[in-house]
Amino acid sequence: MNIAIVSGKGGSGKTTLAVNLFSYLENAALIDADTEAPNDHLYFKRPYTTSDVVKEVPKIDRSKCTLCNACASMCAFHAIVPTKKKMLVFDDLCHDCHGCHLVCKENAISYQEQSIGVIEKRTIEGKPLLTGRLKIGEQSGNKIIEQMKAMDHQMLHTIIDGPPGVSCKTVETLKGVDYAILVIEDSLFGVHDANMVVELLEELACPFGVVLNKVQDKEGHADKYIKENHLKSLTSIPYRKSYQLLGSEGKLLTSENTYQLLLETIVKEVGIR
Amino acid sequence: MIHELAVLSGKGGTGKTTLTLCLLPYLENMVLADCDVDAPDLHLLLKGQTKETVPFYGLKKPFIDKNLCTNCGLCTHHCNYGAIDSEQTIHLSSCEGCGVCQIVCPNKAIHMVDTVIGHIERKTSAYGPFIDAKLIPGEEASGKLVAEVRSQARKEAERSNKTSILIDGSPGIGCNVMSTITGIDQAILVTEPSSSGFHDLKRIVSLARMVSVEPLIVINKYTNSLNYTKRIEDYCQEQGLILALKIPYDKDLFQSINRLEIPSKVGHPFFQGKPWFDFLSKIQVVNIKIM
Numbered sequence: 360m361n362i363a364i365v366s367g368k369g370g371s372g373k374t375t376l377a378v379n380l381f382s383y384l385e386n387a388a389l390i391d392a393d394t395e396a397p398n399d400h401l402y403f404k405r406p407y408t409t410s411d412v413v414k415e416v417p418k419i420d421r422s423k424c425t426l427c428n429a430c431a432s433m434c435a436f437h438a439i440v441p442t443k444k445k446m447l448v449f450d451d452l453c454h455d456c457h458g459c460h461l462v463c464k465e466n467a468i469s470y471q472e473q474s475i476g477v478i479e480k481r482t483i484e485g486k487p488l489l490t491g492r493l494k495i496g497e498q499s500g501n502k503i504i505e506q507m508k509a510m511d512h513q514m515l516h517t518i519i520d521g522p523p524g525v526s527c528k529t530v531e532t533l534k535g536v537d538y539a540i541l542v543i544e545d546s547l548f549g550v551h552d553a554n555m556v557v558e559l560l561e562e563l564a565c566p567f568g569v570v571l572n573k574v575q576d577k578e579g580h581a582d583k584y585i586k587e588n589h590l591k592s593l594t595s596i597p598y599r600k601s602y603q604l605l606g607s608e609g610k611l612l613t614s615e616n617t618y619q620l621l622l623e624t625i626v627k628e629v630g631i632r
Numbered sequence: 633m634i635h636e637l638a639v640l641s642g643k644g645g646t647g648k649t650t651l652t653l654c655l656l657p658y659l660e661n662m663v664l665a666d667c668d669v670d671a672p673d674l675h676l677l678l679k680g681q682t683k684e685t686v687p688f689y690g691l692k693k694p695f696i697d698k699n700l701c702t703n704c705g706l707c708t709h710h711c712n713y714g715a716i717d718s719e720q721t722i723h724l725s726s727c728e729g730c731g732v733c734q735i736v737c738p739n740k741a742i743h744m745v746d747t748v749i750g751h752i753e754r755k756t757s758a759y760g761p762f763i764d765a766k767l768i769p770g771e772e773a774s775g776k777l778v779a780e781v782r783s784q785a786r787k788e789a790e791r792s793n794k795t796s797i798l799i800d801g802s803p804g805i806g807c808n809v810m811s812t813i814t815g816i817d818q819a820i821l822v823t824e825p826s827s828s829g830f831h832d833l834k835r836i837v838s839l840a841r842m843v844s845v846e847p848l849i850v851i852n853k854y855t856n857s858l859n860y861t862k863r864i865e866d867y868c869q870e871q872g873l874i875l876a877l878k879i880p881y882d883k884d885l886f887q888s889i890n891r892l893e894i895p896s897k898v899g900h901p902f903f904q905g906k907p908w909f910d911f912l913s914k915i916q917v918v919n920i921k922i923m
Contacts, residue, residue: 368671369644369803374828395804396643396835398828435691435730456712456730495838498775498807523644523803524670525769530725547890548649552671559769563725575883580890607857609827 360631361517361536363392365560367552369523371544372572372596376625377520378402379612383622384631387486387516390507392532394476394491394500399520401609403488405481412478412491412503414455415470419446423467430459430468451496476503478510487512501531508535516631525555530563538629539567540593545574545581553581557588568593568628593628594621634789635796636782636816637915638667640840642832644803646824647852647879649673650889652800654896654903656759658912663794664757665785666764667778667812668802669750675764677892680757688765688780690749690773691729694722700741707733707742728772750777752784761788775807782812803832805839813840818916819847820876825860833864837873848876848914855880877911 364373364380374391378399381389391399400407417430417439424446431439431446438452439459450473460468475497479490489510491503500522508519521532533539539560543553553569560567568591571581575598585592596602602612612618639648639655652674656664666674696707701720708716711733715726722733734742749771755762763785767774785797801812813819819840823833833849840847849868854861861878868875879885879902888895896903 368673369641370646370824371644393804395806395809396828396832398643398831401827401831433731433735454728454730456728456732457710458730458732458735461710461732461735493806495805495835496810496842498810500806524668524774524808526670526767526774526808527725527728527770527772528806529670530770534726544645546886547676547892548671548673551673551676555671555766555769562770603856607824607826607829607860 360538361519362629362631363519363521363532363536363539364542365521365529365532365539365556366523366542367525367556368544368549371542371549373520373542374398375606375612376540376542376570377518379618379622380625381486381488381518382611382613383626384516386514387518388512388514389488390517390519391490392504392507392519393522394493394503395522397490397492399488400479400481400490402611403481403483405483407479407481409477409479411474412476412506413472414453414475414502415457416450416453416473417448417459417468418471419448420467420469421445423465425465427464429462429464433458433462451498455502476500478503478507486514499528501528504528504531525559529559533563533565536565539565540625540629541567541569542572543569543581544572545579547580550580550584554584557590570625571595573598594624596621634786636799637796637818637820638799638801638812638816639820639822640801640809640813640836641803641822642805642836643823643829646822646829648822649800650885650895651820651822651850651852652798653677653894655798656894657897659759659798661794662760662796662798663785663789664760664762665781665797665799667781667799667808669765669767669774669777669781669808670802672764672766674800675755677889677894678757678759678762680755680762682753682755684754686752687748688750688752688777689746690771690776691747692731692744693724693727693729693747694731694733694742694744696720696722697741697743700739702739704738706736706738710736725770749773752780754784754788760794761792763788775811778808778811805835809839813845814843816845819845820850821847822850822852823864824853825851825857825864827860830860830864830867837871848874850877850879851875852879853881854878874914876914877907
């Protein structure tokens with residue numbers, strides 16, 4: 360079963376749930392798809408190997424280029440800009456579409472690989488943890504997410520810890536998953552942003568359930584929202600000082616009996632076998 | 633000269649929006665912009681009126697005229713994003729709008745059409761003109777929408793003779809954040825004392841320095857882990873970063889937001905103390921109201 364964990368608002372508790380669920384399940388892999396701010400590995404200090412994720416950016420042969428501007432006008436991402444003497448290429452803006460060489464009549468464009476980030480691979484008690492890390496200055500980690508999801512890891516389940524928000528990187532995270540767990544922080548902002556994710560999940564026809572997190576009072580913002588919108592509630596996690604302390608130190612919560620029980624409920628409700 | 637100040641964080645949920653809101657009662661002569669387009673929350677506490685809602689068009693997206701398509705498969709073959717399947721059906725959620733399919737189609741069956749990816753709203757607020765936007769969930773090119781919010785904010789500032797723009801940003805370091813941070817005058821980076829908060833702070837600091845923006849660091853909820861607060865303080869010292877403010881954890885602050893009250897406006901004591909005013913004095917690009 361492939362399960363994505365998403366939230367809308369950042370800091371709702373995606374990572375906490377992802378690392379603990381991963382640790383709790385016997386036959387699962389964990390993918391950290393929050394490539395801009397990947398934190399899952401902080402809970403498992405292990406040696407790791409890395410592999411580069413590359414895109415191919417255009418290299419323009421000035422001896423062949425006639426400055427006809429066809430490539431620049433084709434590029435939807437404005438990664439090629441004409442100057443008086445040469446066509447300037449902004450590698451960071453390139454989306455790896457390979458369109459520019461198709462329109463170049465002089466055959467002046469070839470491609471060279473450029474790293475956009477890495478995939479770090481760790482093994483935690485026999486289970487793989489893949490971390491996607493976008494290079495600073497790069498625009499999009501979608502390709503890193505895609506490559507991590509395509510890796511064959513022989514595990515029965517894959518948990519994918521997603522990025523906050525509802526942009527294309529969340530879509531990339533949700534692509535092909537069987538189920539999504541929407542973590543809602545029990546707050547005004549938490550509920551507002553979760554509502555945008557619900558719109559997205561419904562549009563993608565992705566089955567999902569809700570985990571309410573950091574609940575401070577029983578009939579708070581989030582509880583009302585779930586009831587009014589008839590969302591499937593998986594469980595409700597109270598705000599506890601001990602959870603917050605362990606989490607801030609990068610420690611798992613599976614040592615806490617109360618949290619174990621919550622995980623058990625989630626596993627049962629989602630139907631992870 | 634319009635000065636731009638942005639509140640950013642790396643890790644989500646560290647308190648960007650809360651800090652932005654708390655700044656408002658102390659700032660004068662500015663335009664407010666919410667650049668967190670896929671989770672815009674600022675408007676929830678700013679009871680103002682919407683003056684204008686404008687659709688924003690992202691990159692054009694392809695449509696295939698099935699009457700002209702011969703299913704030759706060239707578009708499928710050339711699409712680097714896997715957005716066109718073997719039966720030449722386009723999956724727009726995977727499409728990045730590059731237009732390669734249109735170029736390779738020998739039958740001119742593919743047209744690129746304008747797509748609305750979000751809406752920009754011009755609003756009023758008690759603190760000055762306010763611009764925000766909402767990305768249509770799942771859309772591409774959110775960075776372009778962010779850039780447009782900033783551009784509208786600059787226009788608004790010129791129109792209404794304001795001298796600065798305060799921007800609430802999004803988490804991360806990718807396209808939305810790049811669009812927010814490029815060319816601003818000062819950044820406030822909000823972190824929290826945890827292994828995640830510290831890890832992500834280092835990434836956003838690197839990005840800020842890459843684009844030559846010297847940041848002010850704020851540790852929010854610092855009493856939650858004195859261990860990590862110390863580590864972040866040491867890091868700031870090593871890196872020559874200005875640690876401008878430490879805010880203690882206070883449940884009341886959190887609850888005040890949930891009651892739709894701006895903590896610094898409703899007399900929360902922290903915002904009347906010396907650390908807060910010292911912090912305000914470090915913000916160079918805005919006019920501080922003497923209260």
